[in-house]
Amino acid sequence: METVRVRFAPSPTGALHIGGAHTALFNWLWARRMGGSFVLRIEDTDRQRSTEAFEKTILAGMRWLGLDWDEGPDCGGGFGPYRQSERLDLYRRYAEELLEKDLAYRDGAAIIHRIPQDRTILFEDIVYGSIEIKSETIKDTVLIKSDGTPTYNFAVVVDDHTMAINYVIRGEDHIINTPKQILIYDALGWELPHFAHLPMILGEDKKKLSKRQGATSVYDYRDLGYIPEGIFNFLALLGWSAGDDKEIFDRHEATALFDLAKVAKRKAVFDMKKLDFVNQEHLKRLDPIRKLDLVRPFWEAIGLDSRLVDDGYLLRSLDLLEGRGQTLKEMAAYSDFFLSFDPVKERYDGSDISEAIKARLRPFFEALLAIGNWDHDAMAELARQWAIDKGLKLKDLAMPLRWALTGRKVSPGIFEVAVHLGPEEVRRRLAHYGLI
RNA sequence: GGUCCCAUCGUCUAGUGGCCUAGGACACAGCCCUUUCAAGGCUGCGGCACGGGUUCGAAUCCCGUUGGGACCGCCA
Numbered sequence: 001m002e003t004v005r006v007r008f009a010p011s012p013t014g015a016l017h018i019g020g021a022h023t024a025l026f027n028w029l030w031a032r033r034m035g036g037s038f039v040l041r042i043e044d045t046d047r048q049r050s051t052e053a054f055e056k057t058i059l060a061g062m063r064w065l066g067l068d069w070d071e072g073p074d075c076g077g078g079f080g081p082y083r084q085s086e087r088l089d090l091y092r093r094y095a096e097e098l099l100e101k102d103l104a105y106r107d108g109a110a111i112i113h114r115i116p117q118d119r120t121i122l123f124e125d126i127v128y129g130s131i132e133i134k135s136e137t138i139k140d141t142v143l144i145k146s147d148g149t150p151t152y153n154f155a156v157v158v159d160d161h162t163m164a165i166n167y168v169i170r171g172e173d174h175i176i177n178t179p180k181q182i183l184i185y186d187a188l189g190w191e192l193p194h195f196a197h198l199p200m201i202l203g204e205d206k207k208k209l210s211k212r213q214g215a216t217s218v219y220d221y222r223d224l225g226y227i228p229e230g231i232f233n234f235l236a237l238l239g240w241s242a243g244d245d246k247e248i249f250d251r252h253e254a255t256a257l258f259d260l261a262k263v264a265k266r267k268a269v270f271d272m273k274k275l276d277f278v279n280q281e282h283l284k285r286l287d288p289i290r291k292l293d294l295v296r297p298f299w300e301a302i303g304l305d306s307r308l309v310d311d312g313y314l315l316r317s318l319d320l321l322e323g324r325g326q327t328l329k330e331m332a333a334y335s336d337f338f339l340s341f342d343p344v345k346e347r348y349d350g351s352d353i354s355e356a357i358k359a360r361l362r363p364f365f366e367a368l369l370a371i372g373n374w375d376h377d378a379m380a381e382l383a384r385q386w387a388i389d390k391g392l393k394l395k396d397l398a399m400p401l402r403w404a405l406t407g408r409k410v411s412p413g414i415f416e417v418a419v420h421l422g423p424e425e426v427r428r429r430l431a432h433y434g435l436i
Numbered sequence: 437g438g439u440c441c442c443a444u445c446g447u448c449u450a451g452u453g454g455c456c457u458a459g460g461a462c463a464c465a466g467c468c469c470u471u472u473c474a475a476g477g478c479u480g481c482g483g484c485a486c487g488g489g490u491u492c493g494a495a496u497c498c499c500g501u502u503g504g505g506a507c508c509g510c511c512a
Contacts, residue, residue, distance in 0.1 A: 011512050046511055110510055128441070137439050137508095145510035152512045176440055176507045199442085200506080208505085234448095237461090241449055245460045264449075267505065271447045274462045284475085323475040334474090383471080398471030410473035 004036025006167045007160070008062075008069075011043040012054035015217035016061030018270065019171065019201050019209055022235050026198055027169045028067045029236070029258040039163060040072030042083045043156075045149045050085075061218045065228050066251060079163040084155050091150035094158050094188060095143050103187045104143060111144040113154075113184060121179040126196035127263045128172075133179045141180050153177055157184045160193060169196045169260070172267075196260050199239045202269045209270060221275075225298060225327030227286070230279030237278070238268040248281045280326040288315050298332035304339045313338075316420055320412045337406040338420065341429060344407035350433040353400060358434050360390075364397055365436045368418075369427055379415040404433045 008024040010016065031038035044050035059074060071077025081087055095111045098104035104113050119135035143154040150158070160168060175197050185192050203209045209216060221231055232251055242249060242257045283291070292314055299306045306314060317338035318331065325331035336343045364386050371378055387394050402414045405426065411417055418426050430436045
């Protein structure tokens with residue numbers, strides 16, 4: 001059985017966007033599933049718009065997502081070079097061959113493929129099934145542009161063949177290009193690869209995902225606080241299902257289950273709400289140490305220096321969040337009061353608690369601070385007893401405490417918060433609001 | 437306009453002729469838990485675009501209609 005060779009061939013004219021990442025992901029999945037090779041090729045024949053900087057961010061974006069490749073411009077391989085701009089001789093050579101066979105003709109400096117008439121091109125797409133098109137509906141196609149560089153349709157065929165790519169997996173928008181490319185394979189006498197087209201990803205307005213819709217590159221999502229595991233999982237769900245109602249999985253599980261034949265035909269809408277959910281599920285499964293490292297930059301972004309705080313304390317702070325937060329950004333925001341009293345003071349001035357109420361609560365808070373064993377159960381018991389004695393509800397005590405310690409009306413269990421902050425810090429915050 | 441593709445809850449999907457009074461997930465609503473919000477548990481809402489066939493039987497096969505989309509560059 002032949003060894004699977006697939007490729008992802010981005011053009012370095014922008015960052016790695018969601019659509020590209022989706023295509024790269026499915027190629028990667030197929031390569032890893034089949035024990036094949038995943039090749040990265042840079043399609044930089046558009047000299048105007050291609051830049052080295054974009055090439056770098058695309059590679060970095062793929063690494064961030066965890067899509068490692070076996071051959072590429074940075075690591076080489078047996079079928080290089082891996083940038084089209086470095087393969088110009090190759091395209092020229094095969095264009096000459098077509099010219100000699102009289103299957104192409106010149107027009108100025110360009111070379112143009114003469115499309116045969118009365119041919120029916122039929123191919124079997126792994127996802128879409130058999131597709132048929134008549135050759136007379138195809139116009140003669142440019143192979144080599146006047147500036148000497150190859151067009152996409154020519155370069156892709158030459159590269160895929162010479163790089164021994166046997167599965168061409170790409171977006172559905174390329175179905176229409178496939179017959180033109182098949183004609184080139186035929187003209188050159190080359191064997192066809194398998195074709196598998198993937199459904200496109202749409203924005204929430206059901207239009208093709210574009211820059212107008214805000215976040216579009218994978219880095220935008222990273223900066224919003226999504227983690228690679230979440231994006232990976234969510235993207236894999238667009239156009240494919242693992243079966244058995246399994247929707248949350250890691251890359252290893254996905255690899256074991258993936259099957260190109262199970263890919264859906266229908267276009268999929270990129271639903272942020274579902275992304276949030278999937279991301280949250282992966283956040284919950286994250287190793288604590290890694291989670292801490294991932295949250296740090298988001299604390300920093302809101303002016304909190306986590307390096308000033310003990311790691312053990314930080315670890316426990318995140319632990320107390322217990323599933324709260326769908327992104328790293330939210331986790332950082334929800335836990336800010338653990339790192340500093342400043343944000344609490346900024347958002348809460350204590351003016352909603354009257355002097356009368358403060359006077360009534362002071363004895364309770366004094367008793368709380370005087371508690372023998374500084375733990376959750378002791379505090380909860382004290383509060384419960386106090387509330388009963390004074391004819392109050394537990395929340396009459398818990399809410400003012402929550403406001404004073406966190407500056408918010410929502411937080412993790414407030415006694416757990418108090419335990420974690422420690423008696424000195426609790427005293428400081430209560431004193432600030434005149435509650436002791 | 438031409439060529440090609442698609443069509444199951446709002447969204448992602450399961451479903452490949454009988455297991456479907458169409459299953460799951462997100463979202464939404466309600467309930468439970470509860471010091472708040474989450475998390476978790478339970479319940480509910482909600483769909484085979486339409487019309488013809490084929491068949492004992494169709495979400496599944498065929499045809500048509502309608503609706504979406506892609507492409508029609510010396511961009512990729």
